[in-house]
Amino acid sequence: MQITREEIKHETEQDVHQYLTFMIRGEEYAISLLKVKEIIEYDTVTQVPKTPEWIRGVINLRGSVVPVIDLAVKFRQTPSVAGKLTCIVITELQSGDEAAVMGIMADSVRQVIDLRPQDIEEPPTFGTRVKVDYLLGMARSGKKFCLLLDTEKVLSTDELLELPDSAEGNAGNSQPEVEISPVPVPLELSAIPGTAEQINPE
Numbered sequence: 001m002q003i004t005r006e007e008i009k010h011e012t013e014q015d016v017h018q019y020l021t022f023m024i025r026g027e028e029y030a031i032s033l034l035k036v037k038e039i040i041e042y043d044t045v046t047q048v049p050k051t052p053e054w055i056r057g058v059i060n061l062r063g064s065v066v067p068v069i070d071l072a073v074k075f076r077q078t079p080s081v082a083g084k085l086t087c088i089v090i091t092e093l094q095s096g097d098e099a100a101v102m103g104i105m106a107d108s109v110r111q112v113i114d115l116r117p118q119d120i121e122e123p124p125t126f127g128t129r130v131k132v133d134y135l136l137g138m139a140r141s142g143k144k145f146c147l148l149l150d151t152e153k154v155l156s157t158d159e160l161l162e163l164p165d166s167a168e169g170n171a172g173n174s175q176p177e178v179e180i181s182p183v184p185v186p187l188e189l190s191a192i193p194g195t196a197e198q199i200n201p202e
Helices: 005-015
Strands: 019-025 027-032 037-040 053-060 064-069 087-097 098-106 108-115 135-141 143-147
Touching: 019 087, 019 098, 019 143, 053 098, 087 108, 108 135
Parallel strands: 027 143, 064 098
Antiparallel strands: 019 027, 019 108, 037 087, 053 064, 087 098, 135 143
């Protein structure tokens, strides 16, 4: 059986996965573009009492309550500081049988990159601020590496609804004060262009 060039090209294209890259505290991270619903400007974020410190707060996204995660805090760094390029990457992940929508606070969005399996290296067991469990791998980005995040783990809804250790007085209360339910968000991939110049005009 002879394999044609068209078949090889088709198989190669199937192996390519797209990732959206963004900056947090000087480090470049990436998540699968399939998990990204849209990118919005950083605006009013309402703080919620007795939630983990890495939850920046919640936003009202077309009538739905969406939590905003500050990954800098979750990765044991100082909290992110909102600037003119700060944005929120709206992501969708599976929570049981339902889809949960969350926002990631990013200092800036960079670009959409194409990666093949051979472009991705195993995450190191040391030398990064991010738990290895949170990483799918890493890919070269210039002289540095871009860390590929496993959104299902780094944005776990089980962690989201846990109370911080300081809230020991409410340890017997199985329900958090504010219930954040998974909500659907319409697909708006038109808001995520494929070039750095369109995503992050400067």
